[in-house]
Amino acid sequence: MSTTEESASAGPSAAPQKPITIITIGMAGSGKTTFVQRINSYLRSTASSATGTPRAPYVINLDPAVANVPFEANIDIRDTVDYKEVMKQYNLGPNGGILTSLNLFTTKFDQVLSLVEKRSSEVDYIILDTPGQIEIFTWSASGAILTDAMAAAGPACLAYIIDTPR
16 A cells, blocks of 8 residues: 555544543433443443543533432532522522523533543543433523533434333
């Protein structure tokens, strides 16, 4: 193969590949957090195609009301927004508190994107765990901002988690 052919064939593959974002959404109690925990565990134990060794995904918890996160989150909304304080301050119920907490967090989402960008060469996947208030993604601006921003940053997919009777 000539030098020209080698450089032409190496061109597209030589560019660093951006991590794939998996945004999990679904109704409350459908198993989103369990799905994130399981896929996180799987990806931590599976060899990366880029390095041949396991690479931990970058995990973001966007559920401000979750009591227990069964995985290590790189970014956790609960470190920034106090859901119960939002409920008190704005005189809201649980659903309104979650929606407002996510709206407040979204105003600083550029900082999240900056942190993700800094780590993008070290990870193959970015996983987002979201709250069960599906209205965040059906009519709230924060849902559109989050999904559009992550999709603009690189390849992204939406995992809609459902639970079925056994």
